[in-house]
Amino acid sequence: MSRSCDIIIAGGGMIGASLACALEGLGLDVVVVEAAPAPDSALPAAALDERTTALAPVTQRILQTLHLWPPLASEAEPIRHIHVSRRGGAGATRLDAARDNLPALGYVVSNRVLGEALSRRLSDCEGVEVLHQTRVCELAHLDAGVRVTLETDEGRRTLQGRLLVAADGAASKCRRLLGIGASRHDYGHSALVTNLALRQPHGGLAYERFTPDGPMALLPMTGGRAALVLTLPQPEVDHWLACSDEALVAEVDRRLGGRLGEIEAVGARQSWPLSLVRASRLTADHGVVVGNAAHTLHPVAGQGFNLGMRDVAVLAETIATTSALESGNWLDAYTRLRQADHQRLVSFSHGLVQLFGRHSPVPAPLLDAGLLGLDLCGPGKRGFARAAMGLGPGLPRLARGLPLHKGTMS
Numbered sequence: 069m070s071r072s073c074d075i076i077i078a079g080g081g082m083i084g085a086s087l088a089c090a091l092e093g094l095g096l097d098v099v100v101v102e103a104a105p106a107p108d109s110a111l112p113a114a115a116l117d118e119r120t121t122a123l124a125p126v127t128q129r130i131l132q133t134l135h136l137w138p139p140l141a142s143e144a145e146p147i148r149h150i151h152v153s154r155r156g157g158a159g160a161t162r163l164d165a166a167r168d169n170l171p172a173l174g175y176v177v178s179n180r181v182l183g184e185a186l187s188r189r190l191s192d193c194e195g196v197e198v199l200h201q202t203r204v205c206e207l208a209h210l211d212a213g214v215r216v217t218l219e220t221d222e223g224r225r226t227l228q229g230r231l232l233v234a235a236d237g238a239a240s241k242c243r244r245l246l247g248i249g250a251s252r253h254d255y256g257h258s259a260l261v262t263n264l265a266l267r268q269p270h271g272g273l274a275y276e277r278f279t280p281d282g283p284m285a286l287l288p289m290t291g292g293r294a295a296l297v298l299t300l301p302q303p304e305v306d307h308w309l310a311c312s313d314e315a316l317v318a319e320v321d322r323r324l325g326g327r328l329g330e331i332e333a334v335g336a337r338q339s340w341p342l343s344l345v346r347a348s349r350l351t352a353d354h355g356v357v358v359g360n361a362a363h364t365l366h367p368v369a370g371q372g373f374n375l376g377m378r379d380v381a382v383l384a385e386t387i388a389t390t391s392a393l394e395s396g397n398w399l400d401a402y403t404r405l406r407q408a409d410h411q412r413l414v415s416f417s418h419g420l421v422q423l424f425g426r427h428s429p430v431p432a433p434l435l436d437a438g439l440l441g442l443d444l445c446g447p448g449k450r451g452f453a454r455a456a457m458g459l460g461p462g463l464p465r466l467a468r469g470l471p472l473h474k475g476t477m478s
C-alpha cells in the first residue's frame with residue numbers, strides 16, 4: 069500500500085536535511101528520500117582529508133535557530149580577515165571583522181562535522197522520516213499532490229505527498245520529473261581541493277587570489293589547518309592531483325608569495341568539475357527545487373550552500389505562514405521571494421570568474437585599481453562584505469533568530 073505524507077524531500081544532502089529540520093514543529097508529516105546509505109557514525113575523523121564549507125554569518129544564524137550550531141561551534145573556525153588580490157597585481161582588498169564590529173566574517177566547518185550534526189538532529193526530529201538507500205525514480209501528478217515511485221534494494225514502492233521538494237543536487241532527476249528545465253554552462257575548469265597543515269598560526273585569515281588560470285581560495289580551519297581550493301583547467305588539475313606533496317606545496321607558495329609560512333603536511337586531494345547550473349523555474353505544480361537542484365554555482369565566492377540555506381529558510385517560512393500546501397498561489401510568492409537573491413549570487417560568482425579570468429573584458433591595471441579602490445572606500449567595502457555575508461534587507465525569520473511554528477506570522 070502507498071504511504072502518504074505532507075512533504076516529500078528528494079535528497080537528504082546538506083540542503084534537504086536542513087529543510088527537514090526547519091519544518092519540524094509545523095505539524096507536518098515529512099519524508100526525506102536519500103539515495104546514499106545512512107552515514108556510518110563510527111567513521112574516524114579524517115583530520116587532514118575532509119572537505120569544508122565556508123558558512124556566511126546568515127547561515128550560521130539559521131543553523132543556530134535550528135539548534136544545529138551547538139555541535140558545530142567548537143569545530144567551526146571563524147574567518148576574521150579576508151585578503152582579496154590578483155597574482156602579479158599591486159592592488160588588494162582587505163576585509164576585517166573587528167573593524168566592522170562583527171565576531172566573524174564567516175565560519176569554516178568540515179562537511180563531515182556538518183553532516184553528522186544534521187543526521188543526529190534529523191533522527192530526533194518529530195514528524196520526519198528518513199529513507200536511506202532509496203531513490204526517487206518516477207513521478208505522477210495527482211489532483212492534490214504527487215505520487216513518486218521509490219527504488220530500493222528490496223524493489224519498488226510508491227509514496228504520495230502534497231508537495232515534492234527537489235533537493236537532489238545539480239543533476240536533479242526530480243527537477244526533470246517536475247518538468248523544470250535547466251541551463252548549464254561548463255567552466256572547463258575543475259576545483260582541486262585539499263587541506264594543508266600549517267606550522268604558523270593562520271590567525272583566521274582567508275585568501276582569495278585571482279590568477280588568469282582561475283581563482284584560488286585558502287580558508288582557515290580548526291587545528292592549524294587550512295583548506296585549499298584551486299580552480300584550474302582540467303589538464304592542470306590532473307597534473308596537480310598526480311604530483312608530489314612537495315611540488316604542490318611549492319606551487320601554493322608561489323601563488324601566495326610565501327605568505328603562509330611553512331606547510332607541514334598535505335591532505336588527500338580530490339577534484340570536482342565546475343559548472344553553472346540554473347533551473348528555468350523554481351516551482352511547478354506541487355513541486356519546488358532548492359539548493360544545487362535550483363542553482364549550482366562556481367565555488368569562487370563560497371556561496372552555493374549559503375544560497376541554498378536561504379532557500380530553506382524562506383521555503384520553511386512560506387509553508388509556515390500560509391496554509392501553503394492547500395493552494396498553489398504560494399508557489400509564485402516563493403519564486404518572487406527567492407529570484408533576486410539567486411540572480412544576485414549567480415551574477416556575483418559568475419561575474420568574478422569572468423572578470424578575473426584569462427579573457428577578462430577589463431584590463432589588468434583597471435582590475436588592480438578596482439581592488440585598491442574598494443579597499444580604500446569604506447562604504448563600498450562594507451557593501452561588498454555584506455553581500456558576501458548574505459546580509460541584506462528582508463531576511464527570513466530563521467536568519468533573524470526567530471523560530472517557526474504553525475501559523476507563524478513574519
Ligand SMILES: Cc1cc2nc3c(=O)[nH]c(=O)nc-3n(C[C@H](O)[C@H](O)[C@H](O)COP(=O)(O)OP(=O)(O)OC[C@H]3O[C@@H](n4cnc5c(N)ncnc54)[C@H](O)[C@@H]3O)c2cc1C
Binds near residue numbers: 370
Ligand atoms: C569545491 C567546492 C567547494 C565549495 N565550497 C563552498 C563553500 O565554501 N561555501 C558554500 O556555501 N558552498 C560551497 N560549495 C557548494 C556546496 O557544496 C553546495 O552548494 C551544497 O553542497 C549543495 O547541497 P545540496 O544538498 O543542494 O546538493 P547535494 O550535496 O548534491 O545533495 C544532493 C543529495 O541528493 C541525493 N540524491 C540524488 N539523486 C537522488 C534521487 N533520485 N533520489 C533520492 N536522493 C537523491 C544525493 O545522494 C545527495 O545526497 C562548494 C562546492 C564545491 C564543488
